[in-house]
Each structure stands twice: as structure tokens, then as C-alpha cells.
Amino acid sequence: MVLGACGAAERRAPSQGQNGVRAAGYDLEVVPFDFELGGRKVSSWGYNGGIPGPEIRLKEGETLRATVRNRLPEGTTIHWHGLPIPNEMDGVPDVTQPPIGSGEDFTYEYKVPVSGTYFYHSHVGMQFDRAVYGPLVIEPQQESLSYDREFTLMLDDWLDGIDGTPEQKLESLESGGSAMAGMEGMGEGMEGMGGTGEVPRQWPPDVVYPFYLVNGKPPESPEELRVNRGEEVRLRLINSSSASIYRVALQGHRMTVTHTDGQPVEPVEVNALRIGQGERYDVLVNAGNPGVWQLAAQAEGTKKIGRALFRYGGSSASPPPADFEPPELGKKLLLYDMLTAAPEAEAPPGGEPDEVVPITLNGDEEKYIWTINDEVFSEADPIEVGRNRHIRFEFENKSMMPHPMHLHGHFFRVQNGTGRGPMKDTVLVEPMQKLTIDWLSDNLGDWAFHCHMIYHQESGMMRVVKVA
Ligand SMILES: [Cu+2]
Structure with missing residues (x-):
């Protein structure tokens, strides 16, 4: 590995905690950098030479423009975790865009559609287990909570x-x-x-x-x-x-x-x-x-x-x-x-689904292979669903690990028996558990759907959900 080998020239002051600025334009240089951890010097990769990356904070309805300057020795992308944005901005390598090459720049630009607490991170290989992540906070037009500090x-x-x-x-x-x-x-x-x-x-x-x-x-x-x-x-x-x-x-x-x-x-x-x-x-x-x-x-x-x-x-x-x-x-x-969704949560579909998709989660802990419907990502066809349909995913976890399943581009309702389960984008499915989520396929494109335990994701537990 060439970790840190070219870090010095690009290094900037580390970003500390609450360092956001209210602006729509961001420069995110993804770069090797050094920091101290438990008395040891560690070389890793991160945004603007800090851990976490800078806080991006703007208001619902504003346009986020972020230019990624890739100073890593390999390709990268940024995924805007949880935000239902246009597919070409979703940052999944070889699904929504080619990786941003080493030394290249790429600008993400989209209107921020919802408020809330999100984050951004690389979606390439094992990069997420480095420091390539940062907070993304979208303030509502009108804050309904009352608080003094955050x-x-x-x-x-x-x-x-x-x-x-x-x-x-x-x-x-x-x-x-x-x-x-x-x-x-x-x-x-x-x-x-x-x-x-x-x-x-x-x-x-x-x-x-x-x-x-x-x-x-x-x-x-x-x-x-x-x-x-x-x-x-x-x-x-x-x-x-x-x-x-x-x-x-x-x-x-x-x-x-x-x-x-x-x-x-x-x-x-x-x-x-x-x-x-x-x-x-x-x-x-x-x-x-x-x-x-x-x-x-x-x-x-x-x-x-x-x-x-x-x-x-x-x-x-x-x-x-x-x-x-x-x-x-x-x-x-x-x-x-x-948990029950508040009335102002993103409107979920009600009633009976138009399409029901069984999703079996399984794995071979010995070979360290993790599957969705018995196939690893590299060998699987996309899951195709129609547009503007009420989709139901019926999870069955047949493995002895919990899997945090994340769907890009959409929120889903977790069916928890209340009829008004919470709207989420990531849900933990327990070992040997069955769980149902419902969502409206209102965002066209090829969406990653995967376990957010990155070692499972990299070992096969991912699919493309094609909304067409
Ligand atoms: Cu998993």
C-alpha cells in the first residue's frame, strides 16, 4: 500500500466536529493523511485531511454542489446516504457512475429533497472502513423541535x-x-x-x-x-x-x-x-x-x-x-x-402492495460469502420493479448474523405491527428473523440495495434494484 505516501502536499488542517459552514458549495478533497490515535500515528484516507470529513449543512430545498478532488491512488465516489436524489448523483461505482479516477475531479449537484440527519461516504471497495465519511445535516424550512443546542x-x-x-x-x-x-x-x-x-x-x-x-x-x-x-x-x-x-x-x-x-x-x-x-x-x-x-x-x-x-x-x-x-x-x-412515523414523515404507501419481493439473507461464515436470494452480487441479475408501485420486500434472515439492510434512493416503512411503522432507509434484520418493509418506487434508476456491514457487502450481500 502507498498509504500516506503523497499525503503531505495535499494535507490541510483537520476538520473537527462542528465545523460546518452554511453554504451550498463544498470542496471535498479525498486524500491520504496522518492523524494521532491512542498515542500512535495512523495514516489513512479522508476528506480534507480530517476525521470525520467536514460537516455539510444546508436547508431543505437548497442545492448542494460538492466537487470531489480525488487525490487517492485509486478510484472513489461519494454516496449521499439516505437522500432520495436523482440516480446519477447517487455515487455507486459502476452502477450509477464510473469511479472518479485518481487525480480527477467530479462535481455532484442536486436539490436537497428532505430534511434530517444523513451522512456521506465513499462507496468504493473497502474505503468506507477508512475515514472517508462525514456528516450531512439538512435543516427543515421550519424547525418544529425546540432545543437550545445540538x-x-x-x-x-x-x-x-x-x-x-x-x-x-x-x-x-x-x-x-x-x-x-x-x-x-x-x-x-x-x-x-x-x-x-x-x-x-x-x-x-x-x-x-x-x-x-x-x-x-x-x-x-x-x-x-x-x-x-x-x-x-x-x-x-x-x-x-x-x-x-x-x-x-x-x-x-x-x-x-x-x-x-x-x-x-x-x-x-x-x-x-x-x-x-x-x-x-x-x-x-x-x-x-x-x-x-x-x-x-x-x-x-x-x-x-x-x-x-x-x-x-x-x-x-x-x-x-x-x-x-x-x-x-x-x-x-x-x-x-x-416507533411510529410522525404524520409529517415522508408519505408511505398504504394498503396492499402491487408487488411482493421475497428477500432471503444468507451466508457461509466459513467461506465468508454473503448472499441475497442465494446469489452474490457479481453473479446476480437486478431486482426489477415497476415505477410508482407499492413494493413490499419480505426479508427472511437465514443466517446467524444481523444485517443492516440499506435501500438507496427511497425511504421505506418498517412494518412493526402498529400499521404506522417508522420510515427509514436502513433496517437491522435479526438472525433468523422475518421482517417486512413497504416502499413507493417513485425514483427512476438503478439503486444499490445492500447490507451496510461492509465486509458482508463486499462479500456479495448487495443487489441492484432497477426502478423502470
Ligand atoms: Cu450483513
């Missing part, structure tokens, strides 16, 4: 430059290295945690990472979220991890969930939530408990956490230890069954 928090699992490269990790999984990887901290005694309904088991992940980062920072040197007593605080949680599901809780506080995947839901108060790869949750926290508190993201099936600190003005308390698990992690956990 923070965007990106959760990431990190191994690049610490435990080889993502490509080497994939190779080791393909040669049978996965069974052992998952053994660490198998989550014994973590079943039957409190809360209502059926709390999902914690499955051992395929990859246990050396670091879990929040806004690019390891637990030993966390980001501090500074708040004042009495404030209402909005947190935008984005799981931009490649292979990790998290349970998230804020010590000493409850969270009111207001959105998932950018779309509004009826508010639900919980102690903890579970967030799969590619999912987002917006929550409100009432800051009524002065001190310094752990905002923990525990990687499911492990004992490891990523964290930020929630620090009140005037508090001189010392922070909890890096690995402290808030007791809230064991209390009421958000489940899909608790």
Missing part, C-alpha cells in the same frame, strides 16, 4: 493502520479468520437486559476493532459536549461504522427519540438505543443533572465502548473512566416496535 456524533470502528488495513481484514475473514475474531467478549450475561418487548441478543461481531471512535476521537481523549443546566440538547447520532452495531446511553439522563434515518417519529423516551451500521437517530436530552457524564456507545457483542463526555458548564467533576458503562445501558432500550 451536537452531531459520528460513531466509527477503527482498525486501519492499527490492525492492518480493511483489505487485509477482509482477506483474513475470507480465509477463515472470522470465528476467532468474534470470540472476544462474547456478551455473556448481556441477554435479558431490562426494557420492554424482546431485547435482541448481542451477537459476536465478525470484527472486533482496536478502537471505537466518536467524532474521530478514542475513549482516552474524548470529545466534550458542553451544555448548561436547563437546556434542551439535540443529539444527531450517526453510525458510520463498517461492522459494528452499538448500544448508546447517556449516564444520568434519558433520551427522547424524535427521528430515525432523518424521518420524524412520535417521540419515545428511552434509556438506551441500538444503532446499526448506516442508521441514524436524533434524540433530545433535557440537561437537568449537572456534572460530567459518560455518553457511551458500546459495541454490541463486546465489552468495548466509544464515548463522548457530556459536561455541564461550571462542573469541575472528574470524568468517568474511559471504559465506564453507564447503568442506563441495561435499562429501557429502544426497539423498532416502539
Whole structure:
């Protein structure tokens, strides 16, 4: 690998956390860069030489124009995760565009159709398991929530430059290295945690990472979220991890969930939530408990956490230890069954579907092959559906791994028995679970549909859904 070899000339100041500017035009140079992680110098790839990339923030209806300058030694693209935009702007290599070649530039330009919390990332190969991601926040024309302060928090699992490269990790999984990887901290005694309904088991992940980062920072040197007593605080949680599901809780506080995947839901108060790869949750926290508190993201099936600190003005308390698990992690956990779409969510189709498509998820953990309807992506034909039809996908997960399934270009309703399930773009399908989603095929083109666990995606768990 030539990581970092040509980074110096292109390097800019790292982008830190809340660094967005309100402008429609962005320059995103994707470039090798160095940063410090847990006392070690790491070389990786990212946008404008930072982790995460710069926050892109604009208003619903504005035009986003982003010029990507590819300074990597290989091709790249940007996918605008969750936004239903014109197909040619969707950034899937060899499906919606050829990769942007090394040394080349490409400009994405489209009108932002919806508000909410999204993110952008490379869709080429294993690049997503580097730092090629950043937050994308679309403000509504009229904000209906009332809050005093907001923070965007990106959760990431990190191994690049610490435990080889993502490509080497994939190779080791393909040669049978996965069974052992998952053994660490198998989550014994973590079943039957409190809360209502059926709390999902914690499955051992395929990859246990050396670091879990929040806004690019390891637990030993966390980001501090500074708040004042009495404030209402909005947190935008984005799981931009490649292979990790998290349970998230804020010590000493409850969270009111207001959105998932950018779309509004009826508010639900919980102690903890579970967030799969590619999912987002917006929550409100009432800051009524002065001190310094752990905002923990525990990687499911492990004992490891990523964290930020929630620090009140005037508090001189010392922070909890890096690995402290808030007791809230064991209390009421958000489940899909608790969510209903708010009336203003993107209009879903109702009634009976026009087309029903069975989607079987399966895999061979030994050979590390992951399939949709028993075929890997490279050998499969597209799933073709008609335009402006009410489509139902009936998932059946026949594997022993959870799969965060992501459909490009559309929102879908998760059928959770309420009749008004949440509108989402990414949904976790549990091992051996059946789950139904409904969507309106109102966006023409070839749309990627895949598991957002990138090692599964790269090993076959992807399809093109052709809306024609
Ligand atoms: Cu998967």
C-alpha cells in the first residue's frame, strides 16, 4: 500500500466536529493523511485531511454542489446516504457512475429533497472502513423541535493502520479468520437486559476493532459536549461504522427519540438505543443533572465502548473512566416496535402492495460469502420493479448474523405491527428473523440495495434494484 505516501502536499488542517459552514458549495478533497490515535500515528484516507470529513449543512430545498478532488491512488465516489436524489448523483461505482479516477475531479449537484440527519461516504471497495465519511445535516424550512443546542456524533470502528488495513481484514475473514475474531467478549450475561418487548441478543461481531471512535476521537481523549443546566440538547447520532452495531446511553439522563434515518417519529423516551451500521437517530436530552457524564456507545457483542463526555458548564467533576458503562445501558432500550412515523414523515404507501419481493439473507461464515436470494452480487441479475408501485420486500434472515439492510434512493416503512411503522432507509434484520418493509418506487434508476456491514457487502450481500 502507498498509504500516506503523497499525503503531505495535499494535507490541510483537520476538520473537527462542528465545523460546518452554511453554504451550498463544498470542496471535498479525498486524500491520504496522518492523524494521532491512542498515542500512535495512523495514516489513512479522508476528506480534507480530517476525521470525520467536514460537516455539510444546508436547508431543505437548497442545492448542494460538492466537487470531489480525488487525490487517492485509486478510484472513489461519494454516496449521499439516505437522500432520495436523482440516480446519477447517487455515487455507486459502476452502477450509477464510473469511479472518479485518481487525480480527477467530479462535481455532484442536486436539490436537497428532505430534511434530517444523513451522512456521506465513499462507496468504493473497502474505503468506507477508512475515514472517508462525514456528516450531512439538512435543516427543515421550519424547525418544529425546540432545543437550545445540538451536537452531531459520528460513531466509527477503527482498525486501519492499527490492525492492518480493511483489505487485509477482509482477506483474513475470507480465509477463515472470522470465528476467532468474534470470540472476544462474547456478551455473556448481556441477554435479558431490562426494557420492554424482546431485547435482541448481542451477537459476536465478525470484527472486533482496536478502537471505537466518536467524532474521530478514542475513549482516552474524548470529545466534550458542553451544555448548561436547563437546556434542551439535540443529539444527531450517526453510525458510520463498517461492522459494528452499538448500544448508546447517556449516564444520568434519558433520551427522547424524535427521528430515525432523518424521518420524524412520535417521540419515545428511552434509556438506551441500538444503532446499526448506516442508521441514524436524533434524540433530545433535557440537561437537568449537572456534572460530567459518560455518553457511551458500546459495541454490541463486546465489552468495548466509544464515548463522548457530556459536561455541564461550571462542573469541575472528574470524568468517568474511559471504559465506564453507564447503568442506563441495561435499562429501557429502544426497539423498532416502539416507533411510529410522525404524520409529517415522508408519505408511505398504504394498503396492499402491487408487488411482493421475497428477500432471503444468507451466508457461509466459513467461506465468508454473503448472499441475497442465494446469489452474490457479481453473479446476480437486478431486482426489477415497476415505477410508482407499492413494493413490499419480505426479508427472511437465514443466517446467524444481523444485517443492516440499506435501500438507496427511497425511504421505506418498517412494518412493526402498529400499521404506522417508522420510515427509514436502513433496517437491522435479526438472525433468523422475518421482517417486512413497504416502499413507493417513485425514483427512476438503478439503486444499490445492500447490507451496510461492509465486509458482508463486499462479500456479495448487495443487489441492484432497477426502478423502470
Ligand atoms: Cu450483513
